[in-house]
Amino acid sequence: MLWNTLLLALRSIRRNLMRSFLTILGIVIGVAAVITMVTLGNGATRAVSDQISSMGSNLLMVRPGQRYGPGTEAAPNFKSADVEAIRNQITSAQAVAPVVSMSATAVYQARNWSTVVTGSNNDYFQAGNWELAAGRSFSETEERAGKTVCVIGDTVRDKLFGGQNPVGSEIRIKQFSCEVIGLLKAKGQSAMGSDQDDTVVMPLRTVQRRLTGSQDINRLSLSVREGASIDAAKDQLTLLLRERRNIAENEDDDFRVMDTRQIAETLTSTTKILTMLLGAVAAVSLLVGGIGIMNIMLVSVTERTREIGIRLAIGALEREVLLQFLIEAVVLSSLGGLIGIVIATAASIFLAGLMNVPYLFDPGINLLSFFFSAAIGVMFGFFPARRAASLNPIDALRHE
Amino acid sequence: MSDPALIRLSAITKTFGRGQAAFQALKGIDLAIEAGEFVAIMGPSGSGKSTAMNILGCLDTPTSGSYEFEGVRVEQLSRNQRALLRRHYLGFVFQGFNLLARTTALENVELPLIYRGEPAAARHAAARAALEQVGLAGWEHHTPGELSGGQQQRVAIARAIVTRPHVLLADEPTGNLDTHTGEEIMDLIGALNRDQGITVLMVTHEPDMAAHAKRVVRFVDGRVDSDRRNGEPA
Ligand SMILES: Nc1ncnc2c1ncn2[C@@H]1O[C@H](COP(=O)(O)OP(=O)(O)OP(=O)(O)O)[C@@H](O)[C@H]1O
Ligand SMILES: [Mg+2]
Numbered sequence: 001m002l003w004n005t006l007l008l009a010l011r012s013i014r015r016n017l018m019r020s021f022l023t024i025l026g027i028v029i030g031v032a033a034v035i036t037m038v039t040l041g042n043g044a045t046r047a048v049s050d051q052i053s054s055m056g057s058n059l060l061m062v063r064p065g066q067r068y069g070p071g072t073e074a075a076p077n078f079k080s081a082d083v084e085a086i087r088n089q090i091t092s093a094q095a096v097a098p099v100v101s102m103s104a105t106a107v108y109q110a111r112n113w114s115t116v117v118t119g120s121n122n123d124y125f126q127a128g129n130w131e132l133a134a135g136r137s138f139s140e141t142e143e144r145a146g147k148t149v150c151v152i153g154d155t156v157r158d159k160l161f162g163g164q165n166p167v168g169s170e171i172r173i174k175q176f177s178c179e180v181i182g183l184l185k186a187k188g189q190s191a192m193g194s195d196q197d198d199t200v201v202m203p204l205r206t207v208q209r210r211l212t213g214s215q216d217i218n219r220l221s222l223s224v225r226e227g228a229s230i231d232a233a234k235d236q237l238t239l240l241l242r243e244r245r246n247i248a249e250n251e252d253d254d255f256r257v258m259d260t261r262q263i264a265e266t267l268t269s270t271t272k273i274l275t276m277l278l279g280a281v282a283a284v285s286l287l288v289g290g291i292g293i294m295n296i297m298l299v300s301v302t303e304r305t306r307e308i309g310i311r312l313a314i315g316a317l318e319r320e321v322l323l324q325f326l327i328e329a330v331v332l333s334s335l336g337g338l339i340g341i342v343i344a345t346a347a348s349i350f351l352a353g354l355m356n357v358p359y360l361f362d363p364g365i366n367l368l369s370f371f372f373s374a375a376i377g378v379m380f381g382f383f384p385a386r387r388a389a390s391l392n393p394i395d396a397l398r399h400e
Numbered sequence: 401m402s403d404p405a406l407i408r409l410s411a412i413t414k415t416f417g418r419g420q421a422a423f424q425a426l427k428g429i430d431l432a433i434e435a436g437e438f439v440a441i442m443g444p445s446g447s448g449k450s451t452a453m454n455i456l457g458c459l460d461t462p463t464s465g466s467y468e469f470e471g472v473r474v475e476q477l478s479r480n481q482r483a484l485l486r487r488h489y490l491g492f493v494f495q496g497f498n499l500l501a502r503t504t505a506l507e508n509v510e511l512p513l514i515y516r517g518e519p520a521a522a523r524h525a526a527a528r529a530a531l532e533q534v535g536l537a538g539w540e541h542h543t544p545g546e547l548s549g550g551q552q553q554r555v556a557i558a559r560a561i562v563t564r565p566h567v568l569l570a571d572e573p574t575g576n577l578d579t580h581t582g583e584e585i586m587d588l589i590g591a592l593n594r595d596q597g598i599t600v601l602m603v604t605h606e607p608d609m610a611a612h613a614k615r616v617v618r619f620v621d622g623r624v625d626s627d628r629r630n631g632e633p634a
Pocket of ligand 1: 416417423425443444445446447448449450451452
């Protein structure tokens, strides 16, 4: 009986190609939308957390900040002495990097590229989880004497040197030329969406002397030793800086200390909310697909009721008719679900490449939308049939 | 069994609707039909012929009265048992054909055999034979939309006889056809009755068609008005 009913169901699908196609289409669109959205959202979340872990999870960033209240003045920048003090007094700090940044145009032969020049020291590479792809970092003499040497990021290499090895070449920045001694390994986009590889790093003193012309330091990057408490380091750092900047007991800090975990949490929670939002939008399209199916089923219910009447009249049992319609609905909606999954996979891989986020297969959402679509198909395909099959054959035949 | 009747209707009534709107289409039908008979049912429009046929074909249930089929009380059967009775003993030809749309003649005729669980090869052979019998050899793969009314009616007859039913019930099988085609269909039904011993009950409006039958039952206003053998004086 099952085999025969399967045969009847497949014949009925073939016979009503347009209806079958529309039913499948509704499910395909819904399923593909939900899976693609959620997969891309997951990819974006992963991309953000990857970026953040590439920043180093034990990083502290210190910036001068405004104090609120009347009669405030811009908070002063940091000095080299602050860096020394931190290095000496905060034992859990592994790397302490002063950072001075400004944008400048780098020129090599006929090519130029506007980029960000950062003045720092070798601790900058350690704190920022940078690795060298070629060449070397700064020597102690270069740092102390402010030599015109630089380490460049992958984007700058690409724009100025193309496929050439940049190490040993001289690039020109503003009025001076500068030897490229190292090339950084590519990191890709930052969590905030900017290109981290679009960078030129020089010794702090070089930038201060040749570009900014002041002793100021814009911000500090610290990495905390493995196993040491980040919170404790933060507290010590705050205390030390308050003391050095002569902040009275009752006054607020005029600087801000942030750790990467805080940044990570806000950013990933944002993308997670975004994923949920996209998923919800897509779920609506699944629902719309379902309503489309219901519509098709309702339109065809007259014909189907008469068909059921014919089947009953020639001796089909109610349960055989129901089984046939159930199989039909399950076959159509699972087929739609499967096609939806295939399309979603292709679209996700393609769009993930386009958006520069990793493609992550999520079995949960695939299964969920598959079964949801199957349920919709069964609900809308099967229940109208159930009513018809419970009629007297003659009433089903007379249905208008 | 002492009772020789294949079909026995006793005091069958059928009321449609309820209360004020209630309408009694059958007001007590008594009718006995023996195996091998060819009975024409005639009568004015609205006299309850189709209603009676539907009850005889187990497509509808009477409001009261008893219907015995080969000694079995049909009104005591369950829905499924009535379906099995239709499947194994009855063939029904509708006035409006009632073929499955967009389905080939062969598949339409095969359908009752599928429900009977016949294996594919036997099914195809029987369906082809039935189509040939109604003069439709070569039309197996046409869908109802591609067939004329007479051809569709033949497919419907082929579907009704492919199971070799004990009883063939036909409600105005020639009602939609021209006289010539109608005659052909009547010859076919007559042959089925004569050569295969199938009991035939047929509703018709046309005396010409009724002339093929051996017995004519006349309905008037939900009752049997007259019941006579052909050849007997009116
Ligand atoms: N489903 C129904 N609901 C209400 N009334 C019905 C229904 N079916 C039939 N009737 C009524 O029952 C009466 C008998 O109908 P039936 O179809 O049996 O007549 P008939 O003799 O076959 O007529 P015709 O020759 O026109 O086909 C009619 O008056 C009809 O209006
Ligand atoms: Mg009628």
